Amino acid sequence: xxxxxxxxxxxxxxxxxxxxxxxxxxxxxxxxxxxxxxxxxxxxxxxxxxxxxxxxxxxxxxxxxxxxxxxxxxxxxxxxxxxxxxxxxxxxxxxxxxxxxxxxxxxxxxxxxxxxxxxxxxxxxxxxxxxxxxxxxxxxxxxxxxxxxxxxxxxxxxxxxxxxxxxxxxxxxxxxxxxxxxxxxxxxxxxxxxxxxxxxxxxxxxxxxxxxxxxxxxxxxxxxxxxxxxxxxxxxxxxxxxxxxxxxxxxxxxxxxxxxxxxxxxxxxxxxxxxxxxxxxxxxxxxxxxxxxxxxxxxxxx
Amino acid sequence: xxxxxxxxxxxxxxxxxxxxxxxxxxxxxxxxxxxxxxxxxxxxxxxxxxxxxxxxxxxxxxxxxxxxxxxxxxxxxxxxxxxxxxxxxxxxxxxxxxxxxxxxxxxxxxxxxxxxxxxxxxxxxxxxxxxxxxxxxxxxxxxxxxxxxxxxxxxxxxxxxxxxxxxxxxxxxxxxxxxxxxxxxxxxxxxxxxxxxxxxxxxxxxxxxxxxxxxxxxxxxxxxxxxxxxxxxxxxxxxxxxxxxxxxxxxxxxxxxxxxxxxxxxxxxxxxxxxxxxxxxxxxxxxxxxxxxxxxxxxxxxxxxxxxxxxxxxxxxxxxxxxxxxxxxxxxxxxxxxxxxxxxxxxxxxxxxxxxxxxxxxxxxxxxxxxxxxxxxxxxxxxxxxxxxxxxxxxxxxxxxxxxxxxxxxxxxxxxxxxxxxxxxxxxxxxxxxxxxxxxxxxxxxx
Numbered sequence: 054x055x056x057x058x059x060x061x062x063x064x065x066x067x068x069x070x071x072x073x074x075x076x077x078x079x080x081x082x083x084x085x086x087x088x089x090x091x092x093x094x095x096x097x098x099x100x101x102x103x104x105x106x107x108x109x110x111x112x113x114x115x116x117x118x119x120x121x122x123x124x125x126x127x128x129x130x131x132x133x134x135x136x137x138x139x140x141x142x143x144x145x146x147x148x149x150x151x152x153x154x155x156x157x158x159x160x161x162x163x164x165x166x167x168x169x170x171x172x173x174x175x176x177x178x179x180x181x182x183x184x185x186x187x188x189x190x191x192x193x194x195x196x197x198x199x200x201x202x203x204x205x206x207x208x209x210x211x212x213x214x215x216x217x218x219x220x221x222x223x224x225x226x227x228x229x230x231x232x233x234x235x236x237x238x239x240x241x242x243x244x245x246x247x248x249x250x251x252x253x254x255x256x257x258x259x260x261x262x263x264x265x266x267x268x269x270x271x272x273x274x275x276x277x278x279x280x281x282x283x284x285x286x287x288x289x290x291x292x293x294x295x296x297x298x299x300x301x302x303x304x305x306x307x308x309x310x311x312x313x314x315x316x317x318x319x320x321x322x323x324x325x326x327x328x329x330x331x332x333x334x335x336x337x338x339x340x341x342x343x344x345x346x347x348x349x350x351x352x353x354x355x
Numbered sequence: 356x357x358x359x360x361x362x363x364x365x366x367x368x369x370x371x372x373x374x375x376x377x378x379x380x381x382x383x384x385x386x387x388x389x390x391x392x393x394x395x396x397x398x399x400x401x402x403x404x405x406x407x408x409x410x411x412x413x414x415x416x417x418x419x420x421x422x423x424x425x426x427x428x429x430x431x432x433x434x435x436x437x438x439x440x441x442x443x444x445x446x447x448x449x450x451x452x453x454x455x456x457x458x459x460x461x462x463x464x465x466x467x468x469x470x471x472x473x474x475x476x477x478x479x480x481x482x483x484x485x486x487x488x489x490x491x492x493x494x495x496x497x498x499x500x501x502x503x504x505x506x507x508x509x510x511x512x513x514x515x516x517x518x519x520x521x522x523x524x525x526x527x528x529x530x531x532x533x534x535x536x537x538x539x540x541x542x543x544x545x546x547x548x549x550x551x552x553x554x555x556x557x558x559x560x561x562x563x564x565x566x567x568x569x570x571x572x573x574x575x576x577x578x579x580x581x582x583x584x585x586x587x588x589x590x591x592x593x594x595x596x597x598x599x600x601x602x603x604x605x606x607x608x609x610x611x612x613x614x615x616x617x618x619x620x621x622x623x624x625x626x627x628x629x630x631x632x633x634x635x636x637x638x639x640x641x642x643x644x645x646x647x648x649x650x651x652x653x654x655x656x657x658x659x660x661x662x663x664x665x666x667x668x669x670x671x672x673x674x675x676x677x678x679x680x681x682x683x684x685x686x687x688x689x690x691x692x693x694x695x696x697x698x699x700x701x702x703x704x705x706x707x708x709x710x711x712x713x714x715x716x717x718x719x720x721x722x723x724x725x726x727x728x729x730x731x732x733x734x735x736x737x738x739x740x741x742x743x744x745x746x747x748x749x750x751x752x753x754x755x756x757x758x759x760x761x762x763x764x765x766x767x768x769x770x771x772x773x774x775x776x777x778x779x780x781x782x783x784x785x786x787x788x789x790x791x792x793x794x795x796x797x798x799x800x801x802x
Contacts, residue, residue, distance in 0.1 A: 185613055185616035208614075208615025295439050296443070301761040315450075316447055319787075319790075320786055
């Protein structure tokens, strides 16, 4: 028996039901705010992407797509998506270890979550120093006789993007761990006890119980991190490469391309075309999220 | 219904995610209204320069204090920008038509680009020609008969600083020719001394190197402007040779091994710390460096000569400038403050505080006492145009900055760098048609 049931049975409330449009009415205030805030920007963005010197044209899209730097940037965003499964696996493993009562788990939880609350510019500056060719990381490697693997981690095109990916993983991991751990702590303990009584050991227990219980938040985390890799890595790249996306274009990403094109090179039309394309990719990712959520029946309310 | 609702939510969420990177591309058009100039006037100045002329901040604060005392109805607020933020911050302000009244600009294209975009008012509309003719290097900021920004201080671009004590350890004399430089690199390396300290992570040094090495191969500035517009090519020998010189420097290990890890100023510090024999510094910074290492230990010279062009062996000379923004309500007051910066007392104070030469031929050169500054002044008196100021900033960034990083990091060779530069130039010719048209007109003034 809930208050909702009472409300539905109330004839006065029944008169207020608006049928198929009712959900829209409920979200209308929020939708109005969002449309008000973003609507004009989006309209201007699309309009600018279709204009050049006062004429309507699709040339901006063609020119943007033919730009090797834009393609490189897009490729790098896609390469950064490789970090998503790594993040999921590591977050899962570490949250389970913490959940299992790893010795000193409170400290470990704090230590693992700490990077996530650090400002990205701070992380960028610190790692920028640590990862210099003669920085602390390489000094340590040389000191322990591993000088052969010391690299110019951010200064060599071969390594720069992977190094940046590792830094991003280091920071974003905390979010996944806290998310998974919070969900695990909300699962009734008797579910796990029952599994153990049935003879399930660590691996089987977590494969059969933990992962299904976490499926909703895993999907959520995957989508959030995928969006991060596609359209929220600007800060990392900007701070760690002094806004260059270098060396060369080794760490160029789409957001930085848009920023440079719009504000450094004064080509708002090209920047808008690139932004519309990035918007499309992000839209697809969010649509996938909703599709997966709907088809699998998993969600955050689990 | 659910499907439509879902799509609506998807669209809204995606819009929210992208707001930061997308809203910026549009150009609002609001402009400030004219107000009574006799009323209180609040000016804002965005500037840069403390980074290369230590003490500039104190001088500016003092200058504003004196000016405000003279003009009680005027108050001036300053915002010191970072090196990486100077241009994007102003471009963002220009897009919103809201921001500073007085803006700092490097010379040449860095100044004219914003003039072409309508972001500045010509200073020659507010400062009399009789005054402007004293400002040094104003030609590079002149377009269509108007001077767009006012030179503030001269930037000798860019001298090589050497440490006599460090060179002496390897029994190397300061190299004045290219062959001597490469030989010096070998000799210094043999003694375990880094020949030249530099940092290219932030890219800027690539533009410096292009200018001080590349200038030696060309016949005139119109060569560079013609290469930009496509009348010449950046793969032509006179434009591409500098990449070969840079590769020679790389092959002779002239630079510190962590050059790609260090920013421009971090690289220079290696020299000040005695860890390298030479570095390339901003002319305005020479006093600071000389005082850091000791007057007896430091020497200054132009980049060793390799070419036979008219600019070979000469130091580049440009002036850092200030301009009046298009949206300011107080252009005349802004111009008046700029003129105040050029009063004899303020110029003397500027030089005494920073060690940089004011960009004004009325500056009392008797104030120059430091031997290294005397050498520098003589070099800059016979200075050549500074190349980087005559190419599109996009080309500078995508080619000089980026390809220098790759070449010095060993990822590409000189031929590939030159070819990449030309490809980038070709693309800019396609995407920046208005800018190219302006370049063609600009090139006429250098014929």
